[in-house]
Amino acid sequence: MDASTIIRNxxxxxxxxxxxGDRKYAFVVAKSANKIQIKKAxxxxxxxxxxxxxTITMHGKKKRVRYRVGRRPDRKKAIVTLxxxxxxxxx
Numbered sequence: 001m002d003a004s005t006i007i008r009n010x011x012x013x014x015x016x017x018x019x020x021g022d023r024k025y026a027f028v029v030a031k032s033a034n035k036i037q038i039k040k041a042x043x044x045x046x047x048x049x050x051x052x053x054x055t056i057t058m059h060g061k062k063k064r065v066r067y068r069v070g071r072r073p074d075r076k077k078a079i080v081t082l083x084x085x086x087x088x089x090x091x
Contacts, residue, residue: 001030001032001033001037001041002041003040003041003042003044003045004045005030006029006030006033006037006038006041007027007028007029007038007041007042007045008027008028008029008030009027009028010025010026010027010028010090011026011027011028011077012090019079020088020090022081023051023081023082023083023084023086023087024079024080024081024082025079025080025082025088025090026077026078026079026080027042027077027078027080028075028076028077029041029055029076029077029078030076031057031074031075031076033076033078035053035055035078038053038055038078038080039053039080042080046088048082048083048086048087048088049082049083049086050080050081050082050083051081051082051083052080052081053078053079053080053081054078054079054081055076055077055078055079056076056077056078056079057074057075057076057077058074058075058076058077059074060072060073060074060075
């Protein structure tokens with residue numbers, strides 16, 4: 001897999017904006033990607049050094065429309081910690 005298929009999009013929230021001060025950034029990633037692939041993809045895309053990768057699999061919620069019950073899709077989130085002095089510009 002190449003970097004653009006592994007990293008889907010960044011997650012930008014108030015909580016994660018505060019974590020950016022601690023050099024931590026969050027991305028939605030492919031469900032099949034492992035920590036080593038995520039580390040290489042972030043290093044390749046943003047030209048930074050990755051120290052640590054934490055992953056979370058978020059299961060989709062059940063949603064109801066009238067009498068039909070459906071589910072939102074599952075997704076995987078990765079929180080990436082960068083080396084001291086490195087920074088990613090997400091705007």
